[in-house]
Amino acid sequence: MTSTLSRYQSLFLITLLWGGLVVLSLSLRPLLPMDETRYLSVAWEMWNSGDFLVPHLNGQPYSHKPPLLFWIMQAGWAILGVNDWWPRLVAPLFGLGCLLMTRSIALRLWPDAPEVASVTPLILLGALFWTIFSSLTMFDMLVASVTVAAMLCLLRARDTGSVLSFMLLGMVIGIGALAKGPVTLLYVLPVALLAPVWDVGGIIRTRTGGWRNWYIGVAIAVVIGIVIGLAWAIPAAVLGGEEYRNAILWGQTAGRVVNSFAHKQPTWWYAVILPVTLLPWMIWPPLWRSFMRAWNERNSSSFADGSVLFCVCWIIPALLVLSAVSGKQPHYLLPILPAITLLFAKVLIIKSTPSKRLDQAPILALVLVAAVAVTIFTAKEMPVYWNVFSLLWILPVLIGSYLYTQAKDTVLSITLVSILLIISIQGLGKPLVGSAFDLSEMASRIKSIQQQGKPVVHVGKYHGQYHFLGKLTQTIDVVGCRGVEEWLTKNPTGAFIKYQRIPFEGSGLLYTQPYRGKYVALWDGVVIVTSNDAVLCKE
Secondary structure (H helix, E strand, O other): OHHHOOHHHHHHHHHHHHHHHHHHHHHHOOOOOOHHHHHHHHHHHHHHHOOOOOOEEOOEEOOOOOOHHHHHHHHHHHHHOOOOHHHHHHHHHHHHHHHHHHHHHHHHHOOOOHHHHHHHHHHHHHOHHHHHHOOOOOOHHHHHHHHHHHHHHHHHHHHHOOHHHHHHHHHHHHHHHHHHOOHHHHHHHHHHHOHHHHOOOOHHHHHOOOHHHHHHHHHHHHHHHHHHHHHHHHHHHHHHOHHHHHHHHHHHHHHHHHOOOOOEOOOOHHHHHHHHHOOOHHHOHHHHHHHHHHHHOOOOHHHOOOHHHHHHHHHHHHHHHHHHOOEOOHHHHHHHHHHHHHHHHHHHHHOOOOOOOOOOHHHHHHHHHHHHHHHHHHHHHOOOOOOHHHHHHHHHHHHHHHHHHHOOOHHHHHHHHHHHHHHHHHHHOHHHHHHHHOOHHHHHHHHHHHHOOOOEEEEOOOOOOOHHHHOOOOOOEEEOHHHHHHHHHHOOOOEEEEEEOOOOOOOOEEEEEEEOOEEEEEEEHHHHHHHOOHHHHOO
8 A cells, every 4th residue: 555655665655656647548549739739949040040038939938838848858858859759847846846745845834644645645746636737838837846845944933944945935935036027926915825734743833033033034935036036027028129028927827817818717717617627536545434434523633733724825815816816727626635635645645534335436437437438539530540559548447447446555556546537538549639739731831931041921910730740940931811911012922821710722732731620821923823723811
């Protein structure tokens, strides 16, 4: 059982499970537009231009994200050379760090119950939402890792009262600012300010010299974090121009808070989404029985140490603020999932209840429904690729389900089932995902045209989906549909990229493929102009 593993065995097990998940996931799917291809294109342009201060996308300053993720990608390329695999590992490595640091938090919160620390990262990795994002190149895994690191600093400050702990906290906040702006404070600051709520044993008053010193330390940490963030933001704002300056210093934060220009959702939205992010644990009966027992025994000494309140102060204020903010996305919840899994681990270990015969049924039903649904969908959508070998990808989750029914260590077996389910889904869906999302061939053809000295124009908003895949060194012009003809008049040898819902056909068509439920095509502008084809703005 995982609860009997030594520290090093536990760390090895977590790393092994994470490594298997990430390696197989990255090998089974391409870079996904729009986010993954965009972020790697920004990193590529930073590398290609040598401008490490102001990120660019298609030659224009990119204000949507700070540069930390791109800097780490540059560092890897500087050592290993430009490659496709290193930038895809950066965010997953932060995810691994988050798992290991969450284990360390459990040891600080419940030092007398090391079993809690052993199962906490397994529960986190086994949450299907976390499992999926473990291999994606997204900024939110960085934010989650920084948040967990900040919580470790707060607990260290509680236990030692040292100035160094607050300085480390400030450095972590600064790293968070470079990762995704001031959003890290949304998760960290409420826990720091609510310390009187969770420090029920009075440790802080004893070791820091009182609440005044505690809040001074927190204030100093915030100032250090702001200074680190501004050390990049100020020179970048000066060099990036007025529009870029307004975006990074105000628009990207205030715009989402006051009136989101993207991802706007109602206030109650997270209340519906959160339980889904915690599957399959939310439908596992032993967890609910443990919570019921914990509630009935809530005045017992095992829950009087304030550690549960620490997790609650981590979860509730962040949820309230996120719900009040206009822009909402499911992955904004990633930084609070470690706190929830800490509570899950606590009740499962301290308030465990005897197993019942039908406890396995809900999770097996979830796995069965998900596997069958994906199998039917992929076979229907991509019959040309579907054969007996495609069906072999159902084996990993079937093996995992069998092991789950036989295992004594239920937490580990559920985590394994979650990992194998995601691997099976990606294997079953590989032909479909590759057909609908892999733009490598299109990017290669664009590069070939540009190398011939011919310009290329993109019809409609360009999200950077071709720059990294094609290792493009020139920008792609961007025009609206009605502007293509004028552009071709000025660039008679050029080519253009266009999207529509029905398949493309006609003279001048250089290449076409399915793309995200539509079709994308690369057209020879010379042929279009000379033939006076009406394809330019035709759906």
